[in-house]
């Protein structure tokens with residue numbers, strides 16, 4: 537997948553000065569955590585995930601019981617478990633695109649039929665409910681979307697997601713809502729997980745993006761369908777048995793401090809977002825749909841302009857040591873790219889956007 541081959545992890549973090557390609561906040565140094573791991577016993581963990589960790593994930597929500605949560609190694613494993621449990625080659629899935637690559641590539645690898653419903657820049661990346669409804673077939677098992685959305689930063693209206701859930705309930709299929717960016721609601725109120733609305737919904741979450749802790753590989757899936765949760769648990773047991781005990785211990789530490797931990801992160805995102813907004817609104821070459829949550833946006837080159845993409849990419853990376861997420865990571869044209877504005881410091885964001893300006897000016901005609 538291009539997003540993996542061209543990722544900063546593969547290219548080498550030391551080759552990038554201004555990293556505007558990330559969809560997370562600053563990576564958290566372990567030394568900033570006031571945590572004592574000396575009492576941890578390096579034993580197997582509870583397969584569903586530590587019960588206290590699962591209750592922290594649920595934040596005392598009255599919608600769920602602790603067994604409605606399965607802890608996974610990142611949202612990535614949760615998504616893989618959902619696809620491999622629910623789909624086989626005789627099934628059909630509806631995927632809202634752009635989407636995180638796994639949400640497209642895993643069903644593809646399974647070989648099931650797929651209808652892609654694209655979000656359209658000119659429709660403000662709104663969900664096309666009619667297209668989703670008419671795509672449902674007798675063998676449709678899953679409707680898959682991400683909210684808050686990657687790469688656009690869009691937050692779909694609650695009513696639109698409720699309509700999709702109603703369609704799924706009527707037709708007997710399920711809805712996967714990848715809510716990996718849920719806690720990055722720096723300017724929108726936080727809603728309960730969508731899995732609270734119906735036992736046909738599976739919500740996926742993670743500590744990677746909002747806490748800057750992708751290195752502890754801790755995510756989860758939430759679903760109120762008990763029989764399905766048993767299948768998901770069996771799938772996890774086949775793949776990894778349980779999570780790593782050190783990861784779970786750190787995850788509990790982070791979640792227990794969520795209310796003090798996240799506000800400074802949101803303040804940083806708001807500061808960077810304010811700068812980005814001015815920068816984009818003054819752009820002569822780019823246009824955007826303003827993101828509502830998360831730390832990414834997905835601008836495009838204005839109509840009528842041509843981009844020499846290979847040279848643009850080369851100049852941006854090799855001369856300016858700057859990286860953005862490219863449109864083809866999301867199966868979109870080269871005139872689109874993703875800017876991550878939560879990861880860099882404010883001064884690095886400013887410098888990186890200046891490098892982007894200069895590379896675009898050089899290679900746009």
Ligand SMILES: Cc1ncc(COP(=O)(O)O)c(C=O)c1O
Pocket residue numbers: 559609610611612613636682686714716741742743744745750754755
């Ligand atoms: C929408 C979405 N889902 C899942 C993931 C995977 O996250 P994790 O690090 O929790 O596995 C990502 C990572 O970029 C993502 O953007």
